[in-house]
Amino acid sequence: MPPRTNHLGLSRNEYKGSPSTLCPGCGHDSISNQLISMAYELGLEQHKIIKVSGIGCSSKTPAYFLGGSHGFNALHGRMPSVVTGALLANTELECIAVSGDGDSGSIGMGQFKHVIRRNVPFIYIIENNGVYGLTKGQFSATADEGQFLKYYGTNHMPPIDLALEAVIAGATFVARSFSGDAKQVQTLLQAAVCHNGTAVLDIISPCVTFNNAETSTKSYPYGKDHEIPLHEIQILAPDYVDAKEEIEIDDYDAGDTIDVEMHDGSFIRLKKLDNDHDPRNKRMALDVLERSMREQIFSTGLIYYEEPRPTLPETEELVETPLAQLEEAELRPSEAALDGLMQSLMAN
Amino acid sequence: MAIHPQTESKIITREPVINDFAFSVATKNGSGSQTSNNVLVRSLFRMGIPVNGKNLFPSNIKGLPTWYTIRASKEGYTARKAVTEIVVAYNDATATEDVSNLPPGGVCITTDKIAKVIKQRDDISYYEIPVTKLMRQTKVPSAFRKLVENMTYVGAVAQLFDIPLELIYQVLLDNFKGREKPARMNHDIVELAYHWTAENIVKTDPYRFENMDGTRGKIMMTGNEAGALGAVFGGVNVVAWYPITPSTSFVDGVIAYRHLRQNDAKENTIAIVQAEDELAAAGIVVGAGWAGGRSLTSTSGPGISLMSEFAGLAYFAEIPAVFWNITRMGPSTGLPTRTSQGDLLFTHFLGHGDGRQICLMPGDLKEAFEFGWKSFDIAEALQTPVFVISDLDLGMNNWLSDPFDYPDQPINRGKVLNADELQAFIAEHGKWGRYMDVDGDGIPYRTVPGTNHRFAGYFTRGTGHDEMATYSERSDDWIENMTRLRRKMDTARDLLPHPIVEAESDADIGIITFGTNDEAIREARDWLTNDGIKTNYLRIRALPMAAAVTDFIDQHKSVFVIENNFDGQLTQLIRLEHPENISHVRSLALGDGLPMTPTWIYENLKEQEG
Numbered sequence: 041m042p043p044r045t046n047h048l049g050l051s052r053n054e055y056k057g058s059p060s061t062l063c064p065g066c067g068h069d070s071i072s073n074q075l076i077s078m079a080y081e082l083g084l085e086q087h088k089i090i091k092v093s094g095i096g097c098s099s100k101t102p103a104y105f106l107g108g109s110h111g112f113n114a115l116h117g118r119m120p121s122v123v124t125g126a127l128l129a130n131t132e133l134e135c136i137a138v139s140g141d142g143d144s145g146s147i148g149m150g151q152f153k154h155v156i157r158r159n160v161p162f163i164y165i166i167e168n169n170g171v172y173g174l175t176k177g178q179f180s181a182t183a184d185e186g187q188f189l190k191y192y193g194t195n196h197m198p199p200i201d202l203a204l205e206a207v208i209a210g211a212t213f214v215a216r217s218f219s220g221d222a223k224q225v226q227t228l229l230q231a232a233v234c235h236n237g238t239a240v241l242d243i244i245s246p247c248v249t250f251n252n253a254e255t256s257t258k259s260y261p262y263g264k265d266h267e268i269p270l271h272e273i274q275i276l277a278p279d280y281v282d283a284k285e286e287i288e289i290d291d292y293d294a295g296d297t298i299d300v301e302m303h304d305g306s307f308i309r310l311k312k313l314d315n316d317h318d319p320r321n322k323r324m325a326l327d328v329l330e331r332s333m334r335e336q337i338f339s340t341g342l343i344y345y346e347e348p349r350p351t352l353p354e355t356e357e358l359v360e361t362p363l364a365q366l367e368e369a370e371l372r373p374s375e376a377a378l379d380g381l382m383q384s385l386m387a388n
Numbered sequence: 389m390a391i392h393p394q395t396e397s398k399i400i401t402r403e404p405v406i407n408d409f410a411f412s413v414a415t416k417n418g419s420g421s422q423t424s425n426n427v428l429v430r431s432l433f434r435m436g437i438p439v440n441g442k443n444l445f446p447s448n449i450k451g452l453p454t455w456y457t458i459r460a461s462k463e464g465y466t467a468r469k470a471v472t473e474i475v476v477a478y479n480d481a482t483a484t485e486d487v488s489n490l491p492p493g494g495v496c497i498t499t500d501k502i503a504k505v506i507k508q509r510d511d512i513s514y515y516e517i518p519v520t521k522l523m524r525q526t527k528v529p530s531a532f533r534k535l536v537e538n539m540t541y542v543g544a545v546a547q548l549f550d551i552p553l554e555l556i557y558q559v560l561l562d563n564f565k566g567r568e569k570p571a572r573m574n575h576d577i578v579e580l581a582y583h584w585t586a587e588n589i590v591k592t593d594p595y596r597f598e599n600m601d602g603t604r605g606k607i608m609m610t611g612n613e614a615g616a617l618g619a620v621f622g623g624v625n626v627v628a629w630y631p632i633t634p635s636t637s638f639v640d641g642v643i644a645y646r647h648l649r650q651n652d653a654k655e656n657t658i659a660i661v662q663a664e665d666e667l668a669a670a671g672i673v674v675g676a677g678w679a680g681g682r683s684l685t686s687t688s689g690p691g692i693s694l695m696s697e698f699a700g701l702a703y704f705a706e707i708p709a710v711f712w713n714i715t716r717m718g719p720s721t722g723l724p725t726r727t728s729q730g731d732l733l734f735t736h737f738l739g740h741g742d743g744r745q746i747c748l749m750p751g752d753l754k755e756a757f758e759f760g761w762k763s764f765d766i767a768e769a770l771q772t773p774v775f776v777i778s779d780l781d782l783g784m785n786n787w788l789s790d791p792f793d794y795p796d797q798p799i800n801r802g803k804v805l806n807a808d809e810l811q812a813f814i815a816e817h818g819k820w821g822r823y824m825d826v827d828g829d830g831i832p833y834r835t836v837p838g839t840n841h842r843f844a845g846y847f848t849r850g851t852g853h854d855e856m857a858t859y860s861e862r863s864d865d866w867i868e869n870m871t872r873l874r875r876k877m878d879t880a881r882d883l884l885p886h887p888i889v890e891a892e893s894d895a896d897i898g899i900i901t902f903g904t905n906d907e908a909i910r911e912a913r914d915w916l917t918n919d920g921i922k923t924n925y926l927r928i929r930a931l932p933m934a935a936a937v938t939d940f941i942d943q944h945k946s947v948f949v950i951e952n953n954f955d956g957q958l959t960q961l962i963r964l965e966h967p968e969n970i971s972h973v974r975s976l977a978l979g980d981g982l983p984m985t986p987t988w989i990y991e992n993l994k995e996q997e998g
Contacts, residue, residue, distance in 0.1 A: 058858075087844060090679070090837045103847055103859070110837035111847040112678060114671070115697055121628075121663070121671025122678070128626050128659040129681030130838050151671070154664040352661070359655040363625035364680030364836060368799045370657055371623030371682070372761075373648040375794040378621065381648075382791035385607035387434045 046083040055080045057107040061100065067219035067245030067260070068098055068167045072105045074222055075136065078229040079106055090126055090135050094119040094148060097174055098140035098167035098245070106136075117148025120155030123162050124352065130362040131353045134233070135162035142172050145181035145200050152202070156209040156238045161351040163232045164240045166202055167219070169247040170258035177250040184257050184336065189250070204329040206240040207322065207344050213239035214325070214344040218263045219246065224340060227273045234275070236303035237348040244338070257336055270317045270328070270341035271298075276307040300345055310342060319345045402493060402594040407437050407462040407602075409595050410472035413541070414479045414486045418450030420535040421478070423563060423574070424542050425456040429786055430559045430608070431551050432460055438602045440466040441786040442983060447633070447724045453482045464602060466788055467908035470987035473595060476541045477505060484508065495593045497544055513593040515585070517544050522580050528573055539574050543581025548589070550597050553582055607791050611756040611782030612686075614792070615712060616641025618760015619684055620648055620658075623799050624710075626683040627660045628672035630691060633724050634780035635714035638686035666691035670698035670711070674773075677702070677709040678848060680804070680836035682764045686712040689731050690721065692738065699773055700739025701850040704873075706823070706832070708767035708802070712776045714783040717981050726981030727780035729903055730953035733961060735775045736931050742870060746880055747775045747931040751888075751906040753789035755929070756782060759885070761795050768802035770880055771834060779952070781983040782904045803833040807841040814843065821856035822846045823869065830876030877932055884930035887937060895922035897997065898944030900937070902928045902958055904983065905950050911986035916993065928958070938966050947973045948993055954979035 043051040055076045060069050079086070086108030093099035095116035102111045114122045123135050144152040144166050155164070170183040177191035181200040188194050206214045213235045215228045225243060232239035246252050246260045254261035276299075298318060300308040310319065317339075318324055325344035332339045359370070411428070415421035422443075429441035437460045446452035459469050471491050477483040477498040483505045487496050492511040499519040506514050519540050523533055546556055556578055560571040616638050619627075629639045642658065649657045663669040669685045676683035687695065692713050702709055715731045717723035738745050748763055750756040759776050767774040805813055805820070813820050813833060820843060823832045832855075835844040846857040854865040891898075901909055906927055913923050926940045941947050941962070949959040956975035963970055976992050978984065 087838060087840045087842075092675075106845075108842055108845045110835075110845045112675070113847065113849040113851070114674075115701055115850065118667065118671045118698070121668040122675035124661065124668075125626055125628065125672035125675025125677070125681065125683060126679035126837065127675075128661070128672070129676040129679035129683070130836075133679065133837055150664055151668055154668065158661075353659070356659045357654075357656050358659060359651060359657055362680075362838070363657065363659065364838070366623070366625060366657055368623070370649070370651075371625065371799060372621055372795065377648050378792065378794050381617070382607055385609060386605060386791070387436060387603040387608075 046080055048083045048085065050080070050083070052076065052080040054108070055086070055106055057102070057104040060104045062097060063249050065248040066097070067169065067247070068101050069104070070219045070222060071165065071167055071225060071243055071245055072101045074225045074229060075105045078226055078233070082230060082233060084134075084233075088132065088134055090133050091138070092119050092123045092126065092135060093138040094140070094143035096140040096143050096172070097247070098138050099143060101138050101167070102136075117143050117146070118151055119143065120148065120151040120160070120164075124155060124158065124160050127160055127162060128353060128356065129364045131358065132362050136165070137162055138165045138167060141166060141168040141170060141180040141182040141202065145202055153205065153209040156206055156211045156240065158352040159210070159212065159237050159349055161236050161353070162238060163229070164238055166240070166242045167245040168202065168242055168258065169245050169251055170256065171247050171251040173247050173250055187256060191250075199333065201329055201333045203240065203242040203343055204326065204333065206242070207325055207329065211240045211344065212237040212346045212348050215241045215342050217241060217243045217340050218267050218338070219243055220260055220263050221267060221269075221340065224269060224273065227275055228342065230275045231273065231302070231308045231342065234302035234304045234306045235348065237351055257338065263338060266338040268337060268339050269313060270315060270339055270343070271310040271312055273341060274309040274311070276309055303348055308342065308345075317341075319343055322346070404596055405594045406596050406598050407460050407600060409474065410457060410459040410469040411474045411476060411545075412472040412486065413456040413458070413476040414482050415454055415538060416450075416479050416481075417446055417448045417452045417454040419538060421454070421456065421538045424538040425458065427542055427556060427559050427563060428545060428551075429458055430562070431555050432458070432597065433603055433608050433788070434555060434559065435551065435597060436600045436603050437597060438462065438464040438466060438788055440788060442468055442781065443785060444982065445725050453479050460597065462600060462602060465907065465911045465986070467911050468983040468985050470985040476545070477502060478538065478541060487512070493593070495595065497541055497548070499540075515544065515548065515589050517541065517581060517585070522577070522584060525580060526577060528577065532573065536574055536577050539577035540581040543578040544585045546578065547582045547585040548591055549595055553579060603788065605791065606788055608786050608788055609753065610637065610784055610786060611750070611753055611778055612638040612714065612784060613641040613644070614753045614756035614789075615750070615760040615776065615778065617645050617792070618757040619710070619764075620645045621795055622761030622764040623682045624684045624764065625658050626673060626676035626681040627658060627685070628663050628669040628683070629685050629687065630663050630666045630669050632666070632688050632691050634716055634784045635686040635688045635691070635712060637784060638712055638714060666694040667698070670695035673709040673711070674698050674702045674707050677707045677767070680838070682768070684710040684712070686714065688714050688716045689718045692731060692735060696738050696740070699745060700741065700743070702773045703739055703743050703745060704850055705848050706771040706834070707773070707848070708764075708771055709773050710763045710767055710776065711773060712778060715777060715779040717979070723981045725780070727983055728953055728979060728981065729779055729951050730955070730957065730979055732777065732902070732953070732957040735777055736961070738775070743873060744877065744932060745775050746770065746772055746884065747777050748885065749777045749902040749929055750782065751903050751927055751929070752782070753787045754792055757792040762885070765797065765800040766884065769800050769831070769883065770876060771802060771831060772876070777903065779904055803831060805833050805835050805839070807839055807844065810835060810839065810841045810844055823853065823855040823857060823872070825855070825872050825875070829879045830872045830874070831879060881932050881934055884934070886934050887929055888927045889925070889936060889940065891924035891926070891940070891943070893922045893924060895924045896945040897921065897923045898940055898947040899923050899925045899950060900928065900940065900947060900958070900962070901950045903952075905952060908984040908986045908989055909950060912989035912993070915986065915990045919994075921994070921997070931961070933961075933965055937962065941966055941970065941973060945972060946997060948976050948996070949973060950976045950984070950989055952979060952984050953977055
């Protein structure tokens with residue numbers, strides 16, 4: 041039987057990358073799998089996508105998905121600047137970027153905040169496990185206060201909440217998820233693809249080797265027991281499913297659902313669970329995040345969303361042709377232009 | 389009150405000195421003297437007198453001493469002169485020292501506020517301008533008075549040394565982009581001081597300007613502007629930067645000239661991002677270069693330090709990007725507003741591990757423009773970062789130049805495969821790998837993101853990789869890759885701008901330098917020739933060095949390497965590259981924060997040569 045294919049006639053296998061070299065069971069591999077599924081389901085064209093990462097376990101993963109795309113495993117904490125340059129050079133590219141809690145929360149905190157401030161349009165995934173894996177188990181800046189790890193003893197520092205930092209920095213799309221919740225990760229990734237602006241996904245992604253004790257809020261056992269989705273999420277994307285039909289068969293009460301129209305005309309439908317979170321309300325978003333951090337409540341879902349403000353390429357007022365594709369005639373002024381300028385600078 | 393009576397007889401008998409002397413204008417930083425000095429330089433330029441203007445300024449917004457030197461030279465020498473014949477002593481904090489630096493027969497133009505210097509010497513001319521009184525006579529609103537006060541010395545200088553008033557007005561108009569009101573306000577002061585000087589001061593010095601024909605067809609601008617203009621003609625399309633003296637005006641230049649590239653809809657073909665730091669600026673240009681952009685950043689030493697990790701990545705992952713280092717005095721914050729050639733070794737070896745970076749070293753304005761565009765072609769042809777090493781002297785000071793030549797080569801994007809070319813490559817070689825060296829020149833073929841071919845994608849990394857760009861920790865893969873990178877650098881030696889060699893004579897002495905010492909060396913060589921000492925000359929314009937440097941060293945009995953830094957960095961590099969037979973290579977290195985003078989070169993070379 042031939043494999044199932046998407047609307048481009050490609051099988052899911054064709055969206056895979058090289059085999060992962062991460063520890064078996066690593067949360068990051070699960071996210072890579074969801075990225076593969078998302079790209080396959082949406083029928084994304086791999087040559088239009090770039091994958092960029094920093095350094096760390098998480099940042100290795102772009103080698104493990106979308107093998108047909110250009111990838112760039114850059115420097116520790118510096119993925120955002122590389123993405124910025126690449127997307128300015130070619131505004132037709134879409135970028136999926138992967139970072140970790142060390143990469144974004146410590147060494148790269150400056151770039152993390154500034155790329156959001158500039159609103160560079162890309163998907164910024166943080167695979168957050170609270171620990172440095174490649175150097176064998178130091179606490180990261182997102183680790184819980186009071187947590188004990190063999191390498192370091194007890195952590196006395198309060199955590200940095202990267203979703204909270206993202207909202208404060210001006211992100212227009214901030215989500216938190218759990219790599220153990222494949223369905224939600226997948227849906228949020230699809231929503232992020234529809235967004236025009238920096239879309240931050242802080243995904244708790246357990247490190248099975250160094251930080252998977254059930255006492256850690258970054259572990260599988262903890263996540264499975266404690267995850268509280270803020271809502272059920274559904275993507276109604278006109279490009280990919282028949283949105284109208286979906287809306288018509290909607291059987292929720294109007295008061296129980298929030299439809300958020302995305303940049304590309306699709307909708308994110310959020311069905312309320314037992315809380316009143318409205319991601320379009322910044323105060324609510326900040327409150328949910330602050331309370332989650334303080335009381336160690338594992339709230340997941342689309343935490344914050346606002347109408348996209350202009351992206352960096354838009355504020356640059358660039359020509360329509362991607363800069364990387366400009367020809368000599370557009371890149372080099374004429375000889376007459378140089379001569380005219382030289383004449384105007386002459387003494388007599 | 390205008391002349392010191394004891395000196396009158398001594399001075400008045402001297403022969404006239406026309407169009408061949410230098411001024412030093414001593415003021416307080418932030419007092420608005422920049423406009424006054426600029427007006428003087430531009431006026432002389434328009435009188436046809438070869439002239440330079442060098443700003444020796446402090447790291448300060450307002451209040452600290454600052455000097456501006458203006459040199460007129462009918463012979464066309466534009467290096468900084470070691471001694472200036474005239475000082476405009478407008479800063480009481482430095483006036484005593486400024487006056488003591490004058491040669492016998494020199495001139496001090498000062499103000500009624502700094503009377504203390506008047507009796508300091510009896511062998512110079514003093515002209516005292518009653519600035520307080522003159523300013524009281526003006527209609528300038530009091531809020532502006534301090535800012536235009538320095539126009540009094542422009543008026544005095546114009547009267548004393550013969551600069552036409554009307555010309556000064558024209559230059560002021562240009563300075564204020566045609567706006568008459570500020571031009572008129574400034575010119576009123578100039579006129580007032582001009583007429584006061586005519587009526588009250590008896591000229592006792594021999595110095596005078598005369599119209600001549602020494603600047604016809606020439607232009608004047610700063611090296612940062614020239615480099616930026618070059619970049620605009622070189623097709624730059626992504627610029628990222630972080631403000632730092634003395635490079636800031638480089639990006640200002642790109643912004644000023646980018647309209648030359650705008651289409652009818654005024655849409656930009658250059659994205660310009662002021663980054664959060666130099667590290668991010670480097671990341672942006674590396675990301676852009678990887679994605680097929682022609683990217684540039686401009687910075688100085690502290691910024692280069694922050695960029696070193698990205699420089700190493702771009703070298704090893706083979707990503708084109710252009711980095712300008714407008715060098716200032718280090719180490720550390722150093723002398724942030726003083727010139728230096730002290731980053732040569734650091735820039736050339738930027739990044740940890742093995743390898744070296746391509747460097748271009750412009751020596752004048754024309755080369756700043758030329759390397760401005762050519763650096764992109766070199767970066768893309770070699771798929772590597774290119775560092776253009778300029779300095780504060782070239783970058784921020786006004787230089788005289790012939791007009792720039794339009795690029796004589798079309799834009800070179802290097803070995804970039806589009807989808808069809810990739811298909812053909814695979815048909816010919818059976819496969820394509822990002823780091824395959826099928827031409828044997830060390831330069832592989834690359835694809836850029838967005839190329840619509842299923843095999844176009846590859847994974848770029850700073851970790852070990854084989855020719856297919858696959859992660860590899862194998863020793864043989866590593867060595868093969870490094871060997872190819874070295875091969876690429878050897879290819880570069882021929883591709884880069886060759887040294888300028890002036891070796892027509894049978895001289896025993898060879899002089900080697902790089903960058904902005906060129907003018908001072910040219911003048912010093914003329915002095916040496918007058919003394920019967922013949923010299924040959926080679927100016928290195930790129931690293932890694934061309935073979936011609938080795939030949940030049942071998943051809944001379946005595947070789948002097950002249951450079952504006954403390955450690956003699958070019959000398960060290962020459963010893964590294966050319967370890968045999970170099971006992972006759974000597975270092976003449978001076979790092980004092982100031983542009984090199986012919987006097988220092990002449991005296992030290994003669995002393996060492998014995």
